[in-house]
Amino acid sequence: MKQYIDEKTVSSLSRGAMYLGSGGGGDVKLMELMAKRIIRENGPIPLISPFHFPDEEWVIPVAIMGSTTIFSEQLPSGNELKKVVETIEKEKNIAASGIAGLEIGGMNAISPVITAALTKLPLLDADGMGRAFPELQMTTYHGFGIKASPAVISNHPDQTHLISSDENVEVEKQARNLVTRLGGWAAIACYPMQGWQIREVGILQTFTLTIRLGEAISANMMDANAVMEKMQRVFQNSIYGKPVKLIEGKIVDLQREIIEGTLKGSLIVEGSGLYVGEYLSIFFHNEYLLVKKNDTTLATVPDLICVLDEETGYPLYIEELENHLKVWVIAIPSPFLLQTSKMLDVVGPTQFGITENFIPIEERIQLNDNEG
Structure with missing residues (x-):
């Protein structure tokens, strides 16, 4: 049975992601409000198992990178996340068929939801951390051999910055420097891969688990x-x-x-x-x-x-x-x-x-x- 993420589901996902942040990951509240608005405008998004995703189709993980404090003071429109996905598609000459998470802890449990809603693509039930970590290479995607490059960064829909390197640690270094120059935060898309790859290297069913956790721990x-x-x-x-x-x-x-x-x-x-x-x-x-x-x-x-x-x-x-x-x-x-x-x-x-x-x-x- 196909599962959808609607406004109510976003609340549960947001609440569960707070625990998986392990003290970090950024405050989920602003991202939750943004996701609800975008879902209200664009409709619920499908959440699909990587096992039901075609082998050769492309999936692109996304996140917000940088200072969560500065992010809360200079809110994005959400279109930055859409733009970084489109730029990777153009750079690799591919068409993405799904969005995935980079980290499930904190606010970056919500950024893929926003991206999926804006791109009209399904969200795969997987991420690369299973929690929150501070650096881009601290993912199972990196650990099991997926290239982070090409990576694309943007904090304004009209401006994107491409990072190309064979070394994922170098991608992290360049991305960190870029984020600082851009004012402290940016949307990022990286680790583009195919369906068969994310099944091998992703941490699966983390969105479903986080939603279940949020549903179990009611707001009151x-x-x-x-x-x-x-x-x-x-x-x-x-x-x-x-x-x-x-x-x-x-x-x-x-x-x-x-x-x-x-x-x-x-x-x-x-x-x-x-x-x-x-x-x-x-x-x-x-x-x-x-x-x-x-x-x-x-x-x-x-x-x-x-x-x-x-x-x-x-x-x-x-x-x-x-x-x-x-x-x-x-x-x-x-x-x-x-x-x-x-x-x-x-x-x-x-x-x-x-x-x-x-x-x-x-x-x-x-x-x-x-x-x-």
């Missing part, structure tokens, strides 16, 4: 216990794993600064209730990357780490953190594709300066329980 749910229960039900029957609660308590120390355009720092949570006397340290670089209890590591990237507001259960962006805020810290096992050796070379702890190997959260819990 005001309790972290209830939210955690819903999350566990949704995730344990998915390509992710069952979320784990690491601590509840309050933030007693927060160190946060902008270094070369990225948010870096740490926070300490002092436990309460069953966790009295415990302290967790959480380290972040645009997203939450590492949780430690004393000298023991509890969770690392690419597993997802979320800090939830205790009263609402809503995930807190790094920018929203405050001292004395009562929170829960949870970890969500990442899709297995992110845990393969190829992908750990791209998004594992060492790629973020963390000097230890990745161990899945489920194994860490068993190790810590056995040591205890």
Whole structure:
């Protein structure tokens, strides 16, 4: 049965994407409002499985790149996303038959929806991150051999910038420099590929999963216990794993600064209730990357780490953190594709300066329980 994304579905997708942002990914609200307006004008869009997409047809992933703060101050029309897709089609002499996501965490869960609505193309149920990451090459598309080039950037429908390179890391570098020159944000299309390729290299069914999560966590749910229960039900029957609660308590120390355009720092949570006397340290670089209890590591990237507001259960962006805020810290096992050796070379702890190997959260819990 064909599924469509309408205004109501966008609300669910937006709500679910907040959790997959792992503290980053940008605020979804403005993109949600834009998507609803464009769907109202253009009609609902088909969401199709990559398994129902023809082998030889072309799909183009899209995203918004750059500063989410500047983006919220200089809103796009949406046509920038349409333009970058059309420019890739012209450059490669192809006709796209579908749109895909670059990252499912945060606002870039919504940018492909806007693009699909404006181009009158279906959205494929797949992305390249399964969460949010800060750089273009931090995708399964890159990890499993798809070229990011040609990549096209635009923050004005009348102006596009083409990036061509055989090295995906070089595409990221050039794109980052371009975005800075363009004022801080831009639409980007990259990693054009065919249907058979996205089935092999994409993280599949992430849009469906994110919509299910948003539907389960209703907007009026005001309790972290209830939210955690819903999350566990949704995730344990998915390509992710069952979320784990690491601590509840309050933030007693927060160190946060902008270094070369990225948010870096740490926070300490002092436990309460069953966790009295415990302290967790959480380290972040645009997203939450590492949780430690004393000298023991509890969770690392690419597993997802979320800090939830205790009263609402809503995930807190790094920018929203405050001292004395009562929170829960949870970890969500990442899709297995992110845990393969190829992908750990791209998004594992060492790629973020963390000097230890990745161990899945489920194994860490068993190790810590056995040591205890």
